[in-house]
Amino acid sequence: MTRYNEQEKNLKTATPLIFLYDASGNQTFTSAGAFHVWDTIEIKTSDFTYTADTNRIYCGNTINGIYKITFNCSFLDSDEESSVVVSQIFKNGTAVTGSSVADGGVSYNQAGYYSQSITYFLYLTKGDYIQLYTYAPGSSYTIYSLSDTSRIAIEFIPMQGWNNSAGGQTNYKGGVMR
Numbered sequence: 014m015t016r017y018n019e020q021e022k023n024l025k026t027a028t029p030l031i032f033l034y035d036a037s038g039n040q041t042f043t044s045a046g047a048f049h050v051w052d053t054i055e056i057k058t059s060d061f062t063y064t065a066d067t068n069r070i071y072c073g074n075t076i077n078g079i080y081k082i083t084f085n086c087s088f089l090d091s092d093e094e095s096s097v098v099v100s101q102i103f104k105n106g107t108a109v110t111g112s113s114v115a116d117g118g119v120s121y122n123q124a125g126y127y128s129q130s131i132t133y134f135l136y137l138t139k140g141d142y143i144q145l146y147t148y149a150p151g152s153s154y155t156i157y158s159l160s161d162t163s164r165i166a167i168e169f170i171p172m173q174g175w176n177n178s179a180g181g182q183t184n185y186k187g188g189v190m191r
Contacts, residue, residue, distance in 0.1 A: 029060035029074055029169040038160025042088070042098070046148030049086070049163055061167070069142040070167060077138040079170045082131070084145055087162035088116075090125040096149060098127045098156055103144040104135060127156070134170070143167060 033051035040049065048068035057063060060074035072080075082102060090096045097117035102109045112135075116127040137143075145165060149156050 030056055030058050031061040032056040032166045034164035036161055038158050040158045042147045042156050044149050044152050046146055049145040068144050072137045072141045079134055080137050081168050081170055082133045083166045084131040085164050086129055087159045088127045088156045089159055090156045098149055100129050100147040102133055103146055105141055
C-alpha cells in the first residue's frame, strides 16, 4: 500500500525529522533482549544518519536541542502463558531513565498480542545516537514484532520563542535568541 505519491515523499522539511518503520517485521525478542532495526526509511532529513537494518539513529546535525521521540510496535507472543514485554529508549548505549513502557497479559491456549507506544522528549547534540531495546523479562518464550507496526519518529522541537498573535512567526523576546 502506497501512502504518499512520489512528489509528496520528496518534500524537504526545514525541521530535522526522521521516520522509520519495519515493513518485514518478525524481529525476535527474548528475555535477553535485542535492539529494534528498521528496514524502511520513509522520511529522513540530512540532520540524521541511519542505514537500513541497523539499530542506531545518529543525530548528525549541528542543532543541539530537545527532540520528540515517538515509538510504536505491536508484538505477537507464541507462548500460551502469562507474558510481559518491556521496551525502552537508549541514548549513546545507555538506558534513558523514565522512557520504558511495559505491556503484559495472560493468554491461555492462544497467542497473545501486545501493543506499545512511547513518547519522550530528549536533549540531543551532534553525534548522539538513539536505539530502542525490547525484552521479555523472566521468560523463556519468544515474542515477534508484527510487520509494519514497529516505527520510530524523531523530530526537533524549535524553542526560539513564539507570538500567538503573529500567525506562528518566530519571535525573539527582547531581541535575544534563546
